[in-house]
Amino acid sequence: MNAGRTARDRARAELTQEIKDTARRQLATDGAERLSLRAVSRELGMVSSALYRYFPSRDDLLTALIIDAYDALGAAVEKAAAGVLGAAKEEPAAGPLDSAKEQSAAAPREAWLAACRAVRAWARKHPHEYALIYGSPVPGYSAPQSTVQPASRVAVCLLGVLQRAAEAGVLAVPEDAAEPSETLVGQLQPLEEIAPGVPRAVLLRTGMIWAQLFGLVSFELFGQFVGTFDPADELFEAAIASHADFLGLGERVGQR
Amino acid sequence: MNAGRTARDRARAELTQEIKDTARRQLATDGAERLSLRAVSRELGMVSSALYRYFPSRDDLLTALIIDAYDALGAAVEKAAAGVLGAAKEEPAAGPLDSAKEQSAAAPREAWLAACRAVRAWARKHPHEYALIYGSPVPGYSAPQSTVQPASRVAVCLLGVLQRAAEAGVLAVPEDAAEPSETLVGQLQPLEEIAPGVPRAVLLRTGMIWAQLFGLVSFELFGQFVGTFDPADELFEAAIASHADFLGLGERVGQR
DNA sequence: TCCTTGTCAAGAGCACCGCTCTCGCTTTAG
DNA sequence: CTAAAGCGAGAGCGGTGCTCTTGACAAGGA
Numbered sequence: 001m002n003a004g005r006t007a008r009d010r011a012r013a014e015l016t017q018e019i020k021d022t023a024r025r026q027l028a029t030d031g032a033e034r035l036s037l038r039a040v041s042r043e044l045g046m047v048s049s050a051l052y053r054y055f056p057s058r059d060d061l062l063t064a065l066i067i068d069a070y071d072a073l074g075a076a077v078e079k080a081a082a083g084v085l086g087a088a089k090e091e092p093a094a095g096p097l098d099s100a101k102e103q104s105a106a107a108p109r110e111a112w113l114a115a116c117r118a119v120r121a122w123a124r125k126h127p128h129e130y131a132l133i134y135g136s137p138v139p140g141y142s143a144p145q146s147t148v149q150p151a152s153r154v155a156v157c158l159l160g161v162l163q164r165a166a167e168a169g170v171l172a173v174p175e176d177a178a179e180p181s182e183t184l185v186g187q188l189q190p191l192e193e194i195a196p197g198v199p200r201a202v203l204l205r206t207g208m209i210w211a212q213l214f215g216l217v218s219f220e221l222f223g224q225f226v227g228t229f230d231p232a233d234e235l236f237e238a239a240i241a242s243h244a245d246f247l248g249l250g251e252r253v254g255q256r
Numbered sequence: 257m258n259a260g261r262t263a264r265d266r267a268r269a270e271l272t273q274e275i276k277d278t279a280r281r282q283l284a285t286d287g288a289e290r291l292s293l294r295a296v297s298r299e300l301g302m303v304s305s306a307l308y309r310y311f312p313s314r315d316d317l318l319t320a321l322i323i324d325a326y327d328a329l330g331a332a333v334e335k336a337a338a339g340v341l342g343a344a345k346e347e348p349a350a351g352p353l354d355s356a357k358e359q360s361a362a363a364p365r366e367a368w369l370a371a372c373r374a375v376r377a378w379a380r381k382h383p384h385e386y387a388l389i390y391g392s393p394v395p396g397y398s399a400p401q402s403t404v405q406p407a408s409r410v411a412v413c414l415l416g417v418l419q420r421a422a423e424a425g426v427l428a429v430p431e432d433a434a435e436p437s438e439t440l441v442g443q444l445q446p447l448e449e450i451a452p453g454v455p456r457a458v459l460l461r462t463g464m465i466w467a468q469l470f471g472l473v474s475f476e477l478f479g480q481f482v483g484t485f486d487p488a489d490e491l492f493e494a495a496i497a498s499h500a501d502f503l504g505l506g507e508r509v510g511q512r
Numbered sequence: 513t514c515c516t517t518g519t520c521a522a523g524a525g526c527a528c529c530g531c532t533c534t535c536g537c538t539t540t541a542g
Numbered sequence: 543c544t545a546a547a548g549c550g551a552g553a554g555c556g557g558t559g560c561t562c563t564t565g566a567c568a569a570g571g572a
Contacts, residue, residue: 008539008548032392033289036529049532050550058530135392136288137478148483176501184490190483207485208472208495214480215471216464222393224470227404227446229463234440239464245432246498264519264568292558305561306521314559 016054018044020068023061027128032062062132066143067150069129073122074153080118081161084111108165109249115158116213116240123217130221134214155210159195162206165249166197172248177201202247209243272310274300276324279317283384288318318388322399323406325385329378330409336374337417340367364421365505371414372469372496379473386477390470411466415451418462421505422453428504433457458503465499 022040037058041048055061085107123130133151137143143151165171180188180200191203198206216239219225220232229235244250278296293314297304311317341363379386389407393399399407421427436444436456447459454462472495475481476488485491500506 006540012548037531038529047551048530049552052531053549131392134474134478134480136387143479151480178494180494181490183487184494187485187491204491204494205498207491208498211475211480212468212471212495215468215474218390218471218474219467222390223399224390224407224467229443231439234437235443235460235463238434238436238440238460239468242461242464242502246502262569268519293560294558303522304559305523308560309520 012054019051019054019061020064023065024068024129027065027132028126031128032132035062037061063144063147065129066133067147069126069133070147070150070153072126072129073119073133074150074157076122077115077118077154078157081111081115081157084114085161085164108161108168108170109244111161111164112158112244112247112249113240115154115161116243117236119154119213120217120220120236123221127221130217134218135222156194158210159191159198159203159206162198162202162247162249163195166195166199166202170249171198171202172250173199173201174205174246174248177205180204205247209247213240213243268310275307275310275317276320279321280324280385283321283388284382287384288388291318293317319400319403321385322389323403325382325389326403326406326409328382328385329375329389330406330413332378333371333374333410334413337367337371337413340370341417341420364417364424364426365500367417367420368414368500368503368505369496371410371417372492372499375410375469376473376476376492379477383477386473390474391478412450414466415447415454415459415462418454418458418503418505419451422451422455422458426505427454427458428506429455429457430461430502430504433461436460461503465503469496469499 019040022043023035026035026039026043035058037051037055038048040061041051044051055064123134162171178201180203184204185200188200188203188207191206192198192200195203216232216236220229220236225232225235275296278299279291282291282295282299291314293307293311294304296317297307300307311320379390418427434457436459440460441456444456444459444463447462448454448456451459472488472492476485476492481488481491
């Protein structure tokens, strides 16, 4: 990490980070639209043109912030899921066998719920960064290829939880789930590669739930709930519980 | 409508509409962020300052466009739902009694699905206007009170479909639906006033589904599905079908 | 009929924006 | 040691939202 060979390299890396930090701070106070290179450079005590040595354009700075945001959210969600799964894994011999089996059955569901809660918590903590990545895309701006890998981290993490559940044998394929059509099977291919072993019907449902999870968070954050579900805590809890049921992550195995 | 008393009033109304139309066109091509008063005035052949006689600021123009967008979407959804409900109402004596009853049972579900499809269709047809109302909120801008009524049109329409279903006795309260907590009952109050007769458990689920529906549309429109559910038609159909089941709008009454 | 009153488009101007180019200076690499 | 590359500063271009002033014009009362 500190492998900046020359002093110039180190200075450059530091200043690049400093620019991103100040930009992120301005993002939090004024929003993405009002983020201005000139204001950032002013706050840093340098002239605006010097900033172009580090980011070729305003959009490139935004792209860097977008990638950072995806990564931060992904890390938060991964940590939350791993926390539950790891904890359940570390104490397998705590109680009698029966209780241990129950625990390992409940762990994936709890990990799923924890991941969903982490998405909401991170979004509420960094609303402008969330808006940057899950709000309307910037007009002329089209997300460069470099964003797709960080962007997929949350989805990959959620799929990982389901795969763990499938491996542990606690993923009950919902009985009323229709087998996906031919077209859908093709579209599910990427998901299948990420989480082999998860039934296609569940993968399809994961696709829906994935989008819908962010729908809930976005509605809360963007103010669509004011007047009704203003603190959306309970609505969110009810929703992600029903999601877990819908995916076959029920603690009551086989139900529904 | 054409009650513009003086010629001046009429000219003013016309020009106001013309400004909105031009702005909407620019919105469709360049996005909200790049919408510029100067460009609008240039296209209209007037000087930029003259535009401030009609809209006190850029944000006010945006507000007008937002309200128009909410109204257009609301009208499209209402039309789609009414089309199904009206059609089912007009031919009650087409077949034998048994068939007629089946039809009236299926109508609310079809109306629900039609409304959801109308949301998606309108969004795909007017992506920038959709982004304006369901994307990230403009930074410093907070939605004025005048937007909340148009904003609620879609939700009211969806609730209306459910109420019709409840009145027709084809809304099967899902058996595994938990009764809302005290807090939630309070939050559901506004929904209850809009759609009296719909069970609270269903109202709660409607709140979730409402947000989740727009989550699906947003993910598709904002490019989150590229690489997987690229034409999202089938995913969307599967999702809204599961929504209808979830709400108790099943054609298979009582199931699930 | 004239004259007041209010509305209008136009223009100049302010402060800000993204971005480009040139100019010296310093650090690096050969 | 020298040439090249990287660096910050400054000037400048065309664009933006917005304000203020000015003069033309139409409507309505005396």
